[in-house]
Structures are given as C-alpha cells and as structure tokens.
C-alpha cells in the first residue's frame with residue numbers, strides 16, 4: 001500500500017492508448033489506513049471500513065459499494081477525502097473489482113460538500129494541503145479507469161455534486177426535499193475552473209452559466225430535466241437501480257469502455273494536472289481574503305441558526 005501511496009499520477013499503457021490512473025498523495029495516509037478493518041471471504045468478496053468510508057466488494061459480480069459514513073452530514077474533511085481516495089485507489093488496483101457505486105450510509109444526505117471548517121480560520125499551509133486533497137479526489141473519480149456510478153440518496157451540494165458529476169452515471173432518490181447543485185456563489189465563494197468544466201460537460205454551457213452565477217440547487221425532478229442526474233427513482237430503489245445499471249455497463253468490454261472514457265476525459269484531467277500548483281495558489285489567495293473568511297463565517301453561523 002505504501003508503494004501505491006508514494007506513487008504519483010501515472011499513465012498506464014493500454015494497447016495504443018494511455019489511460020489515466022491517479023495516485024493519492026497526502027503524506028498522512030498510513031495512520032488513516034492502519035485504522036481500517038477488512039475481511040475477505042472465500043469467494044474473494046471483501047469488506048473494509050475506516051472512520052469515514054465503508055467498502056463492500058462483491059467478488060462474484062466485481063461491484064464495490066463505497067458508502068460515505070461521516071456523521072452528521074458526510075462533509076468532505078481532509079481525513080474524509082484521504083480515506084475516500086485511498087479506498088478508490090485500492091479498488092482501482094484490485095483486479096476483482098470492475099466498478100464502484102458511491103453512496104451514503106447516512107439518512108437524507110449524500111454529502112454536504114467540502115467541510116467548511118477546513119476552509120475557515122486555518123493557516124495557508126492547511127488550506128494548501130486541503131485543496132490538494134480536493135484536487136486529488138476529483139482527479140481520482142473523474143479519471144477513474146473503472147465504472148463509477150453515484151447512487152445519490154440524499155442532498156448533495158457543492159463538493160457532493162462535484163463528486164457525483166465526476167462519476168459516469170447518476171441515480172438520485174425522488175424525495176422533493178433533496179437538493180443537488182454547485183451552490184458556491186451562495187457562500188460567497190467561486191467554483192474553480194475544473195468544477196465549472198465538469199458541470200459544463202454534464203449539463204451544457206448555458207445551464208452551467210445560470211447555475212454557477214446563482215448558486216442554484218435543484219430538486220431531483222429539476223436535476224433530471226437539466227441532465228444533472230440521469231435517473232430519479234424511489235429512495236428504496238436507489239441502490240438496486242445503481243446495481244442494475246452498473247451490470248449493464250459491465251456488459252461492455254472493459255478495454256473499449258475505458259479507452260472511450262479516457263478519450264472523453266483526459267484533456268480535462270491533463271488541464272488540472274498541468275496547473276495544480278497555480279490552482280492551489282489561487283485557492284489559498286482567495287480563501288485567505290478577509291472578505292471571503294467573513295462570508296464563510298457568516299454562512300456557517302446561518303447554518304447553525306437555521307437549526308436553532
């Protein structure tokens with residue numbers, strides 16, 4: 001595992017094509033992975049669990065279910081992102097896994113997006129490390145060589161929406177109280193170019209333009225209308241529909257699907273890989289501004305007051 005973690009992003013030759021393969025490099029991975037528990041049975045199915053992520057791999061189907069379990073709202077902290085990245089990397093390297101379903105173990109929430117407390121009141125070094133882990137999860141999911149399906153069984157703002165969009169297919173629960181979208185503008189922050197491009201590639205330019213400027217959050221039925229999700233189903237059917245869907249994808253020869261995916265996504269992945277450092281600098285400059293810190297503080301208070 002340590003060797004896997006030390007390795008950076010690399011290109012794997014596959015016939016005449018090169019596929020993307022990410023590496024999760026946080027430098028703080030070993031202590032996190034030591035905390036995880038895992039078991040493997042005779043049919044090569046396995047389960048593992050760490051504090052934020054639970055993984056069940058069915059060796060007979062090749063399908064892994066990756067559940068977010070970070071109470072109360074699956075906000076994406078540095079630890080959460082690190083664990084998720086390691087789990088996905090392990091599955092990517094596991095020959096018995098052919099596809100993953102990302103979903104939540106918590107009721108009503110897929111993910112509350114990036115953990116705002118990681119972007120508030122900390123020092124620039126922390127912001128840089130955090131942003132690097134955000135880049136890594138996007139690079140990992142968007143450039144994933146295996147099939148990735150989002151089973152969105154709750155609200156999914158901002159970073160939650162980004163991770164969903166980075167998957168190959170999205171199935172959302174039909175509860176009208178749930179919302180999904182890139183709402184950054186409502187927090188007084190700005191989605192960076194790779195968030196924006198991921199959305200453009202999912203729903204098109206005009207819809208993204210309106211969504212980003214207003215920080216729009218969509219109900220499941222509206223998300224379906226604009227193509228932000230591909231299917232809306234009763235909540236109790238989200239996981240079974242995701243399993244049926246991934247089974248259809250599994251009928252396609254892996255190499256043909258992988259190369260097709262890489263052909264579509266590699267230019268965007270390469271763009272971020274080429275500008276990671278400047279993107280981190282932009283983020284740190286932006287997030288350390290007094291006015292932005294003030295907006296985030298105000299937003300966090302409003303979340304707490306809404307509850308009171």
Ligand SMILES: CCCCC/C=C\C/C=C\C=C\CC(=O)SCCNC(=O)CCNC(=O)[C@H](O)C(C)(C)COP(=O)(O)OP(=O)(O)OC[C@H]1O[C@@H](n2cnc3c(N)ncnc32)[C@H](O)[C@@H]1OP(=O)(O)O
Pocket residue numbers: 072073075076108109111112113114115116117155157158159160183184187189190191192282283286287300303304307
């Ligand atoms: C031009 C240059 C550009 C450079 C780039 C610059 C900047 C880009 C920067 C950042 C991009 C960020 C993307 C993000 O993901 S930001 C996060 C956006 N997320 C949200 O807005 C979600 C906010 N949360 C909610 O709407 C609700 O909490 C939710 C619907 C998810 C759940 O509602 P519910 O009623 O069940 O639960 P609550 O009582 O509201 O929350 C419980 C508890 O959790 C805390 N919390 C909620 N969300 C977050 C979060 N994202 N991070 C941290 N903490 C969160 C909430 O405050 C409650 O805490 P407590 O009161 O119990 O202490």
